[in-house]
Amino acid sequence: MTVVCPTVTAYDTHEYREQIERIQGFARRIHVDLMDGIFTEMASPPIDQLWLPEGIVGDVHLMYQRPVEVMSAVFALKPSLVIVQAEADDAEEAVVMLKQAGIKAGVAILADTEITSLGGIIEQADHVLIFSGHLGYHGGEADLGLLRKVAEVRERNATAELAWDGGINADNAAELITGGITVLNAGGFIQHAPVPEDAYAILESIIKDKQT
Incomplete structure (x- = not known):
């Protein structure tokens, strides 16, 4: 079944806490973007200053040029899943490290x-993320032409979760689900909504309508 995964993309610990608090009352799973300021234009706070809320499944997306260098700090967060960029210098080594640590390994594709x-x-x-957004920022537009990558991924991996990040909203969620996406990483649509829980509920209702 497709799941909604609210996204946290923050540039300081105050903003990080605000975004976590905005969604932790209703989210069952969250997606936290971590940025090095090298692979991405913007940088997130040092990893050892961050945390994942208890009782919520936490995914970490490492937008790092060399994710292996920070993997120990990431392990300390106790994530369920860590996603590395396919374009990173040591992506394959990072995936091996995650598997050895018993953590699900994801790969994001620009x-x-x-x-x-x-x-x-x-x-x-274990998870493949099709990235249609702007690196290190909420928002962006969903280029639905990238859904062609779903079939290309499935030719190589029939069982991985298929996630989408970038521009998800009430107008395109149904098409993404129909196109094979099983994880909707929704950032701005939820974080910038007047009532974030209502925005989350809208996406949940779209999933229910598509899968009943």
């Missing part, structure tokens, strides 16, 4: 990255 260029990393992944 819009311009072709699946055929990625070697065997897709086959190793």
Whole structure:
């Protein structure tokens, strides 16, 4: 079943806490973006200053050029899933480390990255994220043409979760679900809503309508 995963993208610990508090009352699973300021334009706070809320499944998206260098700090957060960028310098090594640590390994693919260029990393992944947003920012537009990558991923990995990040809203969620997406990483649509829980409920209702 498709799930809604509210996204946290923050540039200081105060903003991080605000975004966590905005969603932790209703979210069952969250997606936290961590940025190094190298792979991305913006940087998030040091990892050792962050936390994942108890009782909620926590996914961590490492937008790092060299994720292996911070993996010990990430492990301390006790995430359920860690997603590394396929374009990172040591992505395959990072996936191996995650598997050895008993943590689910995800791979994120930028819009311009072709699946055929990625070697065997897709086959190793528990989760593949199709990225249609702006690195390190909430919002962006959902380029639904990227849904073609769903079939390309499935040719290599029949069991991985398929996630989408970038521009999810009430107008396109149904098409994403129909296109094969099983995790909706919704940032601005929820975080910037007057009542975030209502925005979350809208996406949940769309999932229910599509899957009943």
